[in-house]
Amino acid sequence: xxxxxxxxxxxxxxxxxxxxxxxxxxxxxxxxxxxxxxxxxxxxxxxxxxxxxxxxxxxxxxxxxxxxxxxxxxxxxxxxxxxxxxxxxxxxxxxxxxxxxxxxxxxxxxxxxxxxxxxxxxxxxxxxxxxxxxxxxxxxxxxxxxxxxxxxxxxxxxxxx
Amino acid sequence: xxxxxxxxxxxxxxxxxxxxxxxxxxxxxxxxxxxxxxxxxxxxxxxxxxxxxxxxxxxxxxxxxxxxxxxxxxxxxxxxxxxxxxxxxxxxxxxxxxxxxxxxxxxxxxxxxxxxxxxxxxxxxxxxxxxxxx
Numbered sequence: 518x519x520x521x522x523x524x525x526x527x528x529x530x531x532x533x534x535x536x537x538x539x540x541x542x543x544x545x546x547x548x549x550x551x552x553x554x555x556x557x558x559x560x561x562x563x564x565x566x567x568x569x570x571x572x573x574x575x576x577x578x579x580x581x582x583x584x585x586x587x588x589x590x591x592x593x594x595x596x597x598x599x600x601x602x603x604x605x606x607x608x609x610x611x612x613x614x615x616x617x618x619x620x621x622x623x624x625x626x627x628x629x630x631x632x633x634x635x636x637x638x639x640x641x642x643x644x645x646x647x648x649x650x651x652x653x654x655x656x657x658x659x660x661x662x663x664x665x666x667x668x669x670x671x672x673x674x675x676x677x678x
Numbered sequence: 679x680x681x682x683x684x685x686x687x688x689x690x691x692x693x694x695x696x697x698x699x700x701x702x703x704x705x706x707x708x709x710x711x712x713x714x715x716x717x718x719x720x721x722x723x724x725x726x727x728x729x730x731x732x733x734x735x736x737x738x739x740x741x742x743x744x745x746x747x748x749x750x751x752x753x754x755x756x757x758x759x760x761x762x763x764x765x766x767x768x769x770x771x772x773x774x775x776x777x778x779x780x781x782x783x784x785x786x787x788x789x790x791x792x793x794x795x796x797x798x799x800x801x802x803x804x805x806x807x808x809x810x811x812x
Contacts, residue, residue, distance in 0.1 A: 520790045527789035530782045538792045551792030562794035578794045591796040591811040608811040610797035621798050625810035637807025639800025652711075653800025655807045671801040673711010673730070678704075
């Protein structure tokens, strides 16, 4: 989830394969907690964020691998300050690496009225030494009744130093 | 890239005790390429395709006390340019200072929320396939 809220203190603690985290804003009074870990072959994360005077978010993420394919799932439930603005969203992605190339497909959707899902496909090609050539195309779902989806795409380099 | 702490703390105004075991690392990343958004949404100029550059450098200092307490500090130096318009470049940001011992790490400063690892996006900068989970 995007960096929602304003924080200036973070506590992280790991024990017996579990990770616990707390973020708190001493002035904003925003707060977020999380627990992460692994159950068998499934990695999980559970988080809760409370924005002072605003929305609360509950988040669940799962990750696993089957047959060389990595799968990720995310679910977010927003309990808004105004009930009519409550929202849920979810997403799925799958990636498969063959040599230096990874192929990725992803989709996400929300409960927003008239919002169609987003679908994307892309690749990062690891060129070694911290250089990656990557690109992707996403069809961003229409937000109006009978509206058209729009296309977003990019193609470029990522460098890690 | 690593520097000795001596080389970065040498003036008479420096009040910090020098620590020969401390390290300062310059790390980071950069991205450059073409971004396309249908119907003129790529930037405020209503262009469909723009040249995009982003640079994120991090200065990360770390050390360990005699009793094994790890500590450190970091700051980011970020800048970006999108369709010949500098979007970011205001200097340093995200200052963080941490203390860590026995599995517990306390960080002060520009910390974020509890960012869980979500689904993958596609593209070198991301094209929004995962937007509905953010």
